[in-house]
Amino acid sequence: MATMKLMEVLLLTSSISIASAKHIMIPSTSFNSQSDFDTDWNYLYPWGSDHNGAARMRESQVSLSDGVLTLRATRVDGEAPAHHGGKEIAIRYLSGAVHAKERFNVVAGGGYDFAGEFRAPVARGTWPAFWLTGVDSWPPEIDMAEWKGSGKISFNTFNTSSEVRALDVDYPNPDAFHKILCEVRDMNGQDVSVRFSMDGQVVATQYGRGFVGKPLYL
Template sequence: MKKLTHMLTALFLFAMFLACKKEATHQIANADQSSSLLKTNAVSWVNVIPANSFNSFSTYWNNLYPWGSDHNGSARMRAENISVSGDVLTLTSGPSGSVGNSSSSPYLAIHYYSGTIYAKTVPVVDDSWPKWHFKGEFQCPSQTGTWPAFWVTGATSWPPESDFMEFKGSTTCWTNTYKNASGGWSSVGTTISSPANWHTYSVYMTKTNATDVSIEYWIDGSLKSTQTGANFVGKGLNIIIDYQMEGSSGTPGPTGTSSMSARNVIVEKSATL
């Protein structure tokens, strides 16, 4: 009987040990989870342009470029070449015939009509909002002469410029910053498998000092490049989605119609780093 009592006591103590160990493990797991949540919530985002903004197009977007219908390629932009269906934006390009030259340098002959939009929101990286996030899903053509892009440029002067996504007649997606710390361009090319399928392009722009920003370029959830944007701080930025043609994307372009599409474009800002 005495032996049985000792055995029961030993079993009870062992059970208590396992229970204490389980509780300690649970507390550690909770602490790790809390730490992870703190890191995740360290940046508190304020939405500026929602993912369904194309359904309320006139609330968030304008037709054409901020400066008009022409830019540095051979396409002249028109509202007729911009369409929205099911919250998907489509910019369509087609031959224009002979309609003169572009009004913007390098003044190329206009061969196409196409579409471009820009956001009514003008982001400014500053002390109040030192961190911005730009993101969208795109289907892009990649044949010679097609030039789709998602980018920002100075609202009142150039530079600055940051190209979040730019295809120039190939399957290489270019992410570019002007100007960089050396006063020129930083450019990184990434080969995209089937760019005509949906891919996600995302950028984090963060104030690093009184004048400069760090720009992280992500594609499909993978960081592709981190570049420095010199003298971006305090400068208003126009957000542009455009389907330009020829120029830097090569010639001749398509003989018929072609298009690029966008969806789930969001813009967020944070007062915390």
């Protein structure tokens, strides 16, 4: 089970004058009620219920309560297999995913802050993720936080399938909420810098080649 609260996305129309150019795209109140959720979010992945893992997404596996979004996985048998990258993938779980209705496009001179508080399992077999991926092509992809069942948290940026900057760090106290912040900024009109922070501490800075002007799903 993964839970999330206080999600917020800021659009920075100028990376030089941030203080005077903030625009909240998704407010921290978006999980306060079903109507607030429905304003900013949809269920499942943007492309449907299946991706590249052994879990199939279902709206019934997502719940809201007291400002917290919960995604729950349940063991299941008898589901039809998924298909991804020319491979057949057996479905062993039903789980939950949500994606923002808004799409995010870093423009020259601009950027975004993506922030949220997460409580995520790191046990073997689990795979929660907080990520951005290309609308029209892949890559780009930015894994703002990924918990791949290794006991660690990962921060990754994909430029190609083989050109990947990836960092795994220890994930303290998985039973507690941890704040994740990902600051994505235009560098030169073409490329972006990606700065990852956890609990107020900068963990890594990576770079995305050619990410400017490419819309992203959250």
